Amino acid sequence: MDKHxxxxxxxxxxxxxxxxxxxxxxxxxxxxxxxxxxxxxxxVTGILHxxxxxxxxxxxxxxxxxxxxGRNTVWMPGTDHAGIATQNVVEKALRKEGMHRRDIGRExxxxxxxxxxxxxxxxxxxxxxxxxxxxxxxxxxxxxxEGLSESVSEVFCRLYDEGLIYRGNYIVNWCPRCHTAxxxxxxxxxxxxxxxxxxxxPVTGGGELVLATTRPETMLGxxxxxxxxxxxxxxxxxxxxxxxxxMNRDIPVVADDYVDREFGTGVVKITPAHDPNxxxxxxxxxxxxxDVMNGDGTxxxxxxxYVGLDRFECRKQVVEDLVSAGFMVKIEPxxxxxGHCYRCDTVVEPRLSKQWFVRMKPLAAPAIEAVxxxxxxxxxxxxxxxxxxxxxxxxxxxxxxxxxxxxxIPVYTCNACAREWAAKTNPxxxxxxxxxxxxxxxxxxxxWFSSWLWPFSTFGWPKENxxxxxxxxxxxxxxxxEIIFFWVARMIMAGCKFMDDVPFRNVYIHxxxxxxxxxxxxxxxxNSIDPLDIIAKYSAxxxxxxxxxxxxxxxxxxVNMEKFEIGRNFATKVWNAARFMKMHMEKLEGVDWHxxxxxxxxxxxxxxxxxxxxxxARCDAVIKTVTEHLEKFRLQDxxxxxxxxxWTDFCDWHLEYAKQDLYGTDEARRRxxxxxxxxxxxxxxxxxxxxxxxxxxxxxHQMGYGTSDETIMRVLWxxxxxxxxxxxxxxxxxxxxxxxxKRELVTAGRALRSDYNIAPSLFVKYVIQSVDVAAAERLxxxxxxxxxxxxxxxxxxxxxxxxxxxxxxxxxxxKLGTVCLPLEGLVDVKTEAARVKxxxxxxxxxxxxxxxKLSNAGFVDKAxxxxxxxxxxxxxxxxxxxxxxxxxxxxxxxx
RNA sequence: GGGCGUUUAGCUCAGUUGGUUAGAGCGCGUGCCUCACAUGCACGAGGUCACUGGUUCGAGUCCAGUAACGCCCA
Numbered sequence: 001m002d003k004h005x006x007x008x009x010x011x012x013x014x015x016x017x018x019x020x021x022x023x024x025x026x027x028x029x030x031x032x033x034x035x036x037x038x039x040x041x042x043x044v045t046g047i048l049h050x051x052x053x054x055x056x057x058x059x060x061x062x063x064x065x066x067x068x069x070g071r072n073t074v075w076m077p078g079t080d081h082a083g084i085a086t087q088n089v090v091e092k093a094l095r096k097e098g099m100h101r102r103d104i105g106r107e108x109x110x111x112x113x114x115x116x117x118x119x120x121x122x123x124x125x126x127x128x129x130x131x132x133x134x135x136x137x138x139x140x141x142x143x144x145x146e147g148l149s150e151s152v153s154e155v156f157c158r159l160y161d162e163g164l165i166y167r168g169n170y171i172v173n174w175c176p177r178c179h180t181a182x183x184x185x186x187x188x189x190x191x192x193x194x195x196x197x198x199x200x201x202p203v204t205g206g207g208e209l210v211l212a213t214t215r216p217e218t219m220l221g222x223x224x225x226x227x228x229x230x231x232x233x234x235x236x237x238x239x240x241x242x243x244x245x246x247m248n249r250d251i252p253v254v255a256d257d258y259v260d261r262e263f264g265t266g267v268v269k270i271t272p273a274h275d276p277n278x279x280x281x282x283x284x285x286x287x288x289x290x291d292v293m294n295g296d297g298t299x300x301x302x303x304x305x306y307v308g309l310d311r312f313e314c315r316k317q318v319v320e321d322l323v324s325a326g327f328m329v330k331i332e333p334x335x336x337x338x339g340h341c342y343r344c345d346t347v348v349e350p351r352l353s354k355q356w357f358v359r360m361k362p363l364a365a366p367a368i369e370a371v372x373x374x375x376x377x378x379x380x381x382x383x384x385x386x387x388x389x390x391x392x393x394x395x396x397x398x399x400x401x402x403x404x405x406x407x408x409i410p411v412y413t414c415n416a417c418a419r420e421w422a423a424k425t426n427p428x429x430x431x432x433x434x435x436x437x438x439x440x441x442x443x444x445x446x447x448w449f450s451s452w453l454w455p456f457s458t459f460g461w462p463k464e465n466x467x468x469x470x471x472x473x474x475x476x477x478x479x480x481x482e483i484i485f486f487w488v489a490r491m492i493m494a495g496c497k498f499m500d501d502v503p504f505r506n507v508y509i510h511x512x513x514x515x516x517x518x519x520x521x522x523x524x525x526x527n528s529i530d531p532l533d534i535i536a537k538y539s540a541x542x543x544x545x546x547x548x549x550x551x552x553x554x555x556x557x558x559v560n561m562e563k564f565e566i567g568r569n570f571a572t573k574v575w576n577a578a579r580f581m582k583m584h585m586e587k588l589e590g591v592d593w594h595x596x597x598x599x600x601x602x603x604x605x606x607x608x609x610x611x612x613x614x615x616x617a618r619c620d621a622v623i624k625t626v627t628e629h630l631e632k633f634r635l636q637d638x639x640x641x642x643x644x645x646x647w648t649d650f651c652d653w654h655l656e657y658a659k660q661d662l663y664g665t666d667e668a669r670r671r672x673x674x675x676x677x678x679x680x681x682x683x684x685x686x687x688x689x690x691x692x693x694x695x696x697x698x699x700x701h702q703m704g705y706g707t708s709d710e711t712i713m714r715v716l717w718x719x720x721x722x723x724x725x726x727x728x729x730x731x732x733x734x735x736x737x738x739x740x741x742k743r744e745l746v747t748a749g750r751a752l753r754s755d756y757n758i759a760p761s762l763f764v765k766y767v768i769q770s771v772d773v774a775a776a777e778r779l780x781x782x783x784x785x786x787x788x789x790x791x792x793x794x795x796x797x798x799x800x801x802x803x804x805x806x807x808x809x810x811x812x813x814x815k816l817g818t819v820c821l822p823l824e825g826l827v828d829v830k831t832e833a834a835r836v837k838x839x840x841x842x843x844x845x846x847x848x849x850x851x852x853k854l855s856n857a858g859f860v861d862k863a864x865x866x867x868x869x870x871x872x873x874x875x876x877x878x879x880x881x882x883x884x885x886x887x888x889x890x891x892x893x894x895x
Numbered sequence: 896g897g898g899c900g901u902u903u904a905g906c907u908c909a910g911u912u913g914g915u916u917a918g919a920g921c922g923c924g925u926g927c928c929u930c931a932c933a934u935g936c937a938c939g940a941g942g943u944c945a946c947u948g949g950u951u952c953g954a955g956u957c958c959a960g961u962a963a964c965g966c967c968c969a
Contacts, residue, residue, distance in 0.1 A: 572934045
């Protein structure tokens with residue numbers, strides 16, 4: 001094996017091999033229990049960022065783990081056509097050529113988008129491969145491909161025919177830059193520093209009203225002012241008219257409950273065409289609607305002399321004119337939330353327009369029930385609350401977009417008889433009059449109108465087929481919190497509506513990846529870390545493992561480049577442990593490592609020693625721990641458990657311990673030791689595989705655990721020993737406790753060396769005063785181990801407190817006995833006395849707290865018997881310890 | 896305005912049903928290139944668990960309130 005692990009070539013090699021050999025693929029005919037996951041389809045314009053890295057690592061860990069459990073596993077990959085985003089990208093390219101999409105027309109434009117997709121659309125999909133994602137690429141889908149488009153029209157037509165899709169004139173969020181309507185979710189509210197302009201409106205027949213607004217330019221479209229009907233201040237004005245400044249129009253004063261008496265002056269201007277609340281006030285009072293803007297955010301003819309001005313330029317002008325005409329009362333700074341386009345960050349304009357909507361209330365009801373009844377579970381559970389909150393107050397979904405890239409709305413209108421209908425395929429004639437003169441709606445559907453079908457459209461719906469039957473409903477969905485409304489909730493609704501079943505059982509909502517200052521990573525801030533840079537510097541395994549190790553379930557994660565060293569260091573550790581074993585394996589002949597790694601260990605129970613049993617027991621425990629954590633989406637705890645097991649148990653303790661055998665001359669022992677380590681290391685590699693797929697696959701082959709055509713991806717997830725097996729190998733809590741105690745003693749002995757500045761290269765003598773004869777015998781049997789671990793030339797074990805060596809020695813109390821370092825003449829008696837005294841004081845303090853509890857009647861009466869017993873035991877233990885410490889202390893005082 | 900989250904070692908965070916005197920990694924200090932690994936080994940220092948009050952025999956953990964920071968929705 002190479003001295004240094006070279007992840008770059010190895011990772012590419014294995015990924016290709018896995019993919020080419022179909023290891024990511026499964027199908028219903030293979031039978032078994034299904035496990036399916038659909039990827040949150042990244043935008044086809046996307047490039048891999050840390051959020052993707054986290055999201056997909058989580059999925060891959062789950063998917064690889066379930067696959068190893070023998071589940072019939074499919075991870076469905078694909079990309080989203082991302083209507084507005086993709087159209088923006090291609091429009092930008094066109095602009096560079098000095099053209100606008102209208103210059104080339106719809107058809108040519110769409111050709112350009114498809115070309116773009118062909119050339120650049122595969123970027124993120126290639127990058128997911130670098131990450132190691134075990135997606136079934138043979139199933140890869142795209143929201144605009146034929147099958148998915150069919151699902152979209154099917155769903156649209158069904159909803160249309162049921163009356164759940166309607167067209168209406170409402171205030172929508174309009175992006176003047178993208179030139180399209182947006183859904184409420186696509187308009188992101190941002191706190192913005194603005195102003196509150198107080199404007200005077202003269203009352204016809206004398207007097208005036210002062211009102212406050214944050215968007216003065218919209219006054220050009222005012223058709224009323226409103227006050228609260230219960231507001232005494234303005235009672236006399238209701239029904240009168242006021243003169244709209246600058247426009248010299250008379251508009252009525254209406255009374256409406258919507259008006260907040262506390263806000264500003266308690267009077268608001270009503271602009272039905274440019275504010276959703278005003279729109280509803282307008283409806284209630286039959287007010288005219290005056291749209292004063294164009295789709296691009298400039299003012300139209302209805303804005304009078306302001307025609308042609310951009311909305312913000314117009315705002316300036318209007319304010320100036322109000323000031324010079326004496327209508328401006330005051331201007332205050334004002335902080336308020338302003339909607340921004342989620343694609344281009346332009347300030348969204350609420351604007352009246354004719355759009356298509358989905359009636360959501362009837363769809364929401366079963367979806368709410370699905371979560372309430374536990375058919376869909378959120379992890380962490382608190383997100384259910386967010387889900388319910390939104391679902392119970394759901395508003396109709398604006399699904400039409402005034403762009404070209406997307407699924408065109410399949411609604412047709414007959415020019416001859418005005419019949420409007422929806423059709424899944426291009427119609428030949430009008431279903432009413434039979435004429436062929438009809439037109440299709442110009443708009444396309446919101447991108448999410450295809451994504452909400454993703455869990456079943458990707459499996460071939462609406463066609464009835466084995467994949468759909470077998471893999472639907474899927475099992476786990478991993479995604480970010482900001483996607484709950486956009487996607488998760490809508491998928492649940494679509495699943496309930498069209499499949500009569502939920503789309504997935506578990507939703508794991510993970511956190512956001514932030515920089516180390518807690519800021520969201522973004523291009524504009526320039527604080528992003530490119531996952532590919534991490535892969536290039538440290539490897540995909542390091543990226544994956546580090547991310548999993550530092551990300552607590554559902555919590556945000558703060559990253560910087562250095563944090564990924566932990567994964568790199570761990571990979572190196574594992575590699576070196578393997579290299580060490582391999583070195584010794586090569587000295588033996590005729591050993592079937594493959595069998596040892598895959599079957600029940602062939603060990604000679606008689607040759608097993610307590611340290612070996614300890615390793616087996618710890619390995620068994622870690623199998624249980626990791627499995628349990630994965631079941632609960634506690635991927636961090638799973639990673640930590642393996643990390644700790646491999647690093648501390650396997651390498652620091654057992655591998656060092658094994659050296660006495662491996663460098664020894666007894667071949668039976670060498671065989672036994674390597675057989676034992678092979679069994680354990682193979683299990684550890686399996687447990688690690690979901691987190692570090694590449695390294696574990698490489699070692700699986702290098703170590704000869706798998707034949708050249710076997711992959712660790714498909715070996716079975718390790719199982720803990722049965723009770724019989726555990727008994728055969730002599731595993732017991734007692735044995736584990738003994739080895740733990742022995743390690744405590746070794747650590748104490750090393751600390752003594754360290755305290756006395758004894759160079760690690762020096763071999764020294766130790767004296768161990770064991771607590772009893774049994775401990776003495778056991779330690780005696782382990783003498784060689786102890787000598788090695790303590791780097792000692794001689795260890796004298798004596799029983800009881802009577803040390804044969806009359807001299808005072810530095811010593812530390814342990815469960816098995818007192819470990820002492822005889823240092824003739826070198827002992828600083830005073831220092832040692834102080835050291836023991838400190839230990840003694842600490843122990844007495846501890847005992848006092850235990851005794852305080854035990855003398856508390858309430859505790860003894862009410863605490864569970866086991867807890868009380870535990871404290872009693874502690875009390876005895878501490879008392880004994882104190883006694884021994886006092887003896888030790890007196891030695892130094894006497895000396 | 897409504898909701899949610901966070902606050903534990905210098906830093907980043909674990910701590911699952913309340914029960915030993917609270918753990919990890921990084922960083923820091925000391926000593927080591929000891930025959931897998933200096934991307935390492937050994938040893939060590941470091942915390943009145945944000946604050947106030949309550950429940951309890953017992954609170955980092957449960958309840959109420961306060962403060963700071965962050966997120967979501969209106």
